[in-house]
Amino acid sequence: MEHRIKELRTSFCFTQEQLSQKLGVSRQTIISLENGRYKPSLELAYKIAKLFQLSIEEVFIFEKGSE
Structure with a gap:
């Protein structure tokens, strides 16, 4: 599973701590x-998407067969 967390975090000028x-x-x-190294729970994925005002699908790229 790929994601855009680092890209979004830096575009919002958040540190990892923030x-x-x-x-x-x-x-x-x-x-x-x-x-x-870590796949988020559905709850955490939702929180991340909501914080960045995006859908989960816009933050996380689910590849077929990567459960």
Whole structure:
């Protein structure tokens, strides 16, 4: 699964720490998300999309067969 989290975070001028606080997760979670080592829960994916005023599909690119 690919995503645009880092791109969106930098375009909104958020640090990783600021984004983590807004989402209620640790900075390490943001680092892991951005590096592709962690797949967010549906709840976290929704929070991320809502924060950036986008749909989940606009933030996350789901590839066929990548469950």
